[in-house]
Amino acid sequence: MNLQDKKSSLTIHFILFFTFLNSMVVLGSESKTNGETIVSNKTTSQEKNQVKTETFLLNKVPNDNLTRFVDPFIGTLGDGNVFAGACLPHSFVKLGPDTKYNSGASGYKKDKEIKGFSHLHISGMGGPMYGNIQVIPTTGTIESLNHSSDKGEEIAAPGYYKVQLKKYGTTAELTSTAHAGFHKYTFPKSESSHILIDAGATLYGVAKNWNSSQPIGGEVHIDPLKKAVYGYGTYSGGRSTRKPWRVYFYAVFDTAFDSFGTWFDSIKHDGINKMNGNEIGAYLNFKTKEGQKINLKVGISMISTQQAEENVGKEIPHWDFDQIKNLANMLWEKELRKIEIKGMSEVNSRIFYTSLYHALLSQDDWTGENPVFDYKRPYYENFLCVWDLFRTVSPLLTLISTKEHTDMLNTLLDVYKHDGWLADAHSSLQREFTQVGTNTDVLFADAFAKKLKGIDYKLAYEAVRKNATDTSFTNKKVDHAGRIALPYYSKYHYIPIDVNQKITVSRTLEYVYNDFSAYQLAKSFGNKGEVKMFKERSFWYKNLWDNDLKLMRGKNSNGTWVTPFDPLNNETGPNYYEGHAYTWSFSTPHDIKGLIELNGGKEKFINNLTNAVSNHYEAYNEPCMLQAYLFVWAGRPDLTQKFIRKATSDNFTDKYDGLPGNDDSGTTSAWYLWSRMGIFPVAGQNLYIIGSPSCTETTIHIESGKDVVISAKNASEENIYIQSAKLNGKNYDKAFFTHDDIVNGAKFEFVMGAKPSNWGANAVPPSMSDKY
Numbered sequence: 001m002n003l004q005d006k007k008s009s010l011t012i013h014f015i016l017f018f019t020f021l022n023s024m025v026v027l028g029s030e031s032k033t034n035g036e037t038i039v040s041n042k043t044t045s046q047e048k049n050q051v052k053t054e055t056f057l058l059n060k061v062p063n064d065n066l067t068r069f070v071d072p073f074i075g076t077l078g079d080g081n082v083f084a085g086a087c088l089p090h091s092f093v094k095l096g097p098d099t100k101y102n103s104g105a106s107g108y109k110k111d112k113e114i115k116g117f118s119h120l121h122i123s124g125m126g127g128p129m130y131g132n133i134q135v136i137p138t139t140g141t142i143e144s145l146n147h148s149s150d151k152g153e154e155i156a157a158p159g160y161y162k163v164q165l166k167k168y169g170t171t172a173e174l175t176s177t178a179h180a181g182f183h184k185y186t187f188p189k190s191e192s193s194h195i196l197i198d199a200g201a202t203l204y205g206v207a208k209n210w211n212s213s214q215p216i217g218g219e220v221h222i223d224p225l226k227k228a229v230y231g232y233g234t235y236s237g238g239r240s241t242r243k244p245w246r247v248y249f250y251a252v253f254d255t256a257f258d259s260f261g262t263w264f265d266s267i268k269h270d271g272i273n274k275m276n277g278n279e280i281g282a283y284l285n286f287k288t289k290e291g292q293k294i295n296l297k298v299g300i301s302m303i304s305t306q307q308a309e310e311n312v313g314k315e316i317p318h319w320d321f322d323q324i325k326n327l328a329n330m331l332w333e334k335e336l337r338k339i340e341i342k343g344m345s346e347v348n349s350r351i352f353y354t355s356l357y358h359a360l361l362s363q364d365d366w367t368g369e370n371p372v373f374d375y376k377r378p379y380y381e382n383f384l385c386v387w388d389l390f391r392t393v394s395p396l397l398t399l400i401s402t403k404e405h406t407d408m409l410n411t412l413l414d415v416y417k418h419d420g421w422l423a424d425a426h427s428s429l430q431r432e433f434t435q436v437g438t439n440t441d442v443l444f445a446d447a448f449a450k451k452l453k454g455i456d457y458k459l460a461y462e463a464v465r466k467n468a469t470d471t472s473f474t475n476k477k478v479d480h481a482g483r484i485a486l487p488y489y490s491k492y493h494y495i496p497i498d499v500n501q502k503i504t505v506s507r508t509l510e511y512v513y514n515d516f517s518a519y520q521l522a523k524s525f526g527n528k529g530e531v532k533m534f535k536e537r538s539f540w541y542k543n544l545w546d547n548d549l550k551l552m553r554g555k556n557s558n559g560t561w562v563t564p565f566d567p568l569n570n571e572t573g574p575n576y577y578e579g580h581a582y583t584w585s586f587s588t589p590h591d592i593k594g595l596i597e598l599n600g601g602k603e604k605f606i607n608n609l610t611n612a613v614s615n616h617y618e619a620y621n622e623p624c625m626l627q628a629y630l631f632v633w634a635g636r637p638d639l640t641q642k643f644i645r646k647a648t649s650d651n652f653t654d655k656y657d658g659l660p661g662n663d664d665s666g667t668t669s670a671w672y673l674w675s676r677m678g679i680f681p682v683a684g685q686n687l688y689i690i691g692s693p694s695c696t697e698t699t700i701h702i703e704s705g706k707d708v709v710i711s712a713k714n715a716s717e718e719n720i721y722i723q724s725a726k727l728n729g730k731n732y733d734k735a736f737f738t739h740d741d742i743v744n745g746a747k748f749e750f751v752m753g754a755k756p757s758n759w760g761a762n763a764v765p766p767s768m769s770d771k772y
Contacts, residue, residue, distance in 0.1 A: 084097065441468070
């Protein structure tokens with residue numbers, strides 16, 4: 001399929017959605033166990049095909065859809081920073097509310113006043129991006145462009161958002177397609193109702209720091225005969241870059257304007273239908289009756305106003321808001337059904353499916369919307385950041401959205417072909433900073449180990465090898481390229497603190513794992529010298545091991561330890577990134593056997609790991625995400641089961657502040673998903689660790705059409721320990737398995753109990769030290 005065919009197919013996808021409806025099944029039967037409602041989402045043979053096409057024709061969504069468990073407001077308070085508006089899975093347009101300043105990456109906090117509704121957002125990161133082309137319905141005199149309002153009733157669901165704006169007596173409803181937003185505004189009786197379109201809007205206004213962008217130009221046109229407003233905004237800044245990007249829009253109304261005007265730099269110009277500048281916008285005036293609804297559709301594009309107009313025309317060729325809303329809901333239903341669970345409480349089911357929803361928000365399909373380069377295949381944007389994604393989200397997509405994940409990896413290769421370097425973060429059509437290591441290397445090693453098709457692994461190895469060996473990035477012709485500390489890493493076999501480098505311990509450990517990833521590819525695509533080099537580098541983690549303290553710590557270039565040393569100094573500083581010594585001293589996922597030996601054997605390793613997990617564990621922090629699973633290498637899967645269950649129960653709720661930290665493009669949510677399902681990927685390897693299944697049954701529908709079924713008899717909040725297991729009907733006594741074991745379908749049968757057992761203690765996962 002070429003680029004234009006793919007874009008056109010989006011419209012066809014909506015029109016011909018009956019096919020999906022005919023394949024839908026009714027889920028959600030309930031039973032009572034010990035007084036607690038247990039939700040079953042298991043399909044039965046009698047339930048198949050019970051959702052008929054009349055559901056679509058009546059513009060209704062079944063009450064028993066899995067989307068009923070999704071609460072987009074979970075994580076909108078605290079540090080979750082998630083997007084709460086209307087969108088499709090991985091969609092270009094994310095239409096949602098923006099609240100007042102300091103509202104996080106998505107621009108929204110549940111407890112703040114609303115400024116308006118914009119069309120582009122990210123979800124879960126520490127710094128904001130976009131918030132462009134903002135719309136708000138108001139009443140009264142337009143005295144100021146500071147038009148924020150307190151909220152009344154507020155509702156959010158997959159593909160839909162609704163809120164009452166108390167200040168104006170208006171109600172906003174939003175839904176969306178892939179490239180367009182659909183707004184429905186209800187007004188009171190008023191001689192002065194308005195809809196404002198702010199082309200200069202961007203998150204955090206004009207504050208000049210790394211996590212704020214600002215408008216630097218734009219243009220708006222009002223065409224009253226067509227009941228349309230169109231133009232563009234140009235912005236710079238936001239996160240780690242100040243290069244400009246441009247967003248085009250085309251907004252069409254179903255109601256004629258009584259009058260109109262534009263503004264520039266907060267000064268209104270009544271009757272003027274064109275304006276250029278930075279802080280610009282348009283206002284459309286109406287005389288409304290009580291309860292009058294005014295609809296508008298807004299197409300968005302990064303290419304041109306014409307393409308924005310085409311996007312809205314193709315994807316929303318009518319004015320039926322409910323039809324678009326319900327189609328969006330059904331597309332989300334299709335995605336959520338890729339994982340079916342049985343036997344979880346209502347609360348935990350809500351956390352689970354909201355987590356799956358969060359994991360599918362990010363890495364956005366911008367196919368046909370890249371003005372920088374076009375390799376005539378799907379293009380994805382907003383990899384924020386691979387340091388987060390590679391651990392949980394990417395392995396999840398490998399199973400349930402294989403084609404999309406392959407397209408994402410090919411996008412990264414296209415970035416390499418265009419820029420000459422892989423990118424570990426990318427947004428608004430440009431590179432962002434590399435957080436620690438070059439972890440795109442891990443993505444390609446993971447895909448290669450799992451035999452994903454449709455990827456040029458020879459080219460991938462070329463790109464990964466360049467990350468590991470090429471220092472030409474120092475000419476700064478390409479921003480955020482390569483490994484910033486590579487010259488020192490290559491010279492000293494670790495990164496010394498006294499050579500003016502930051503996060504030296506964390507960066508050394510990640511470079512080592514990146515080299516292990518390169519080694520996995522080099523064995524098939526490199527020469528003997530490269531294989532030898534990357535194999536040797538895979539053990540350089542030992543160079544920062546303090547054998548007295550049994551911790552990873554910083555060194556000077558002369559080999560002496562950096563002093564003073566506080567192992568609990570939580571920092572993003574000279575030694576560590578987002579953590580301390582107990583965060584990072586277990587970060588050798590390719591060679592846990594070697595790490596056990598450094599600790600002085602299994603018992604000492606277990607003691608040290610238990611101390612770290614008991615006292616310093618942050619399951620939601622990326623460097624810790626694998627940590628509690630490491631007990632399996634020491635023959636203590638029961639401790640993994642204990643600590644993982646505790647982490648899922650203690651750190652996640654269904655409240656607005658229910659996420660324990662930044663969701664990081666769904667990474668934290670995906671950690672919860674994996675841990676509740678009872679299996680966890682070791683990213684970059686053909687390996688999964690078995691934890692503690694929380695559901696009595698989980699079915700993962702792999703994109704190939706096969707199913708992975710995880711049955712956990714007696715699973716409950718008390719029965720957290722595996723007593724016995726079978727795989728495909730045969731006894732299974734290993735607390736790990738490979739991708740090969742499940743890629744063609746598999747059935748795990750666990751028996752759970754309240755007390756630890758010896759199950760899985762006698763077999764340990766592979767390590768690099770096994771072979772060398």
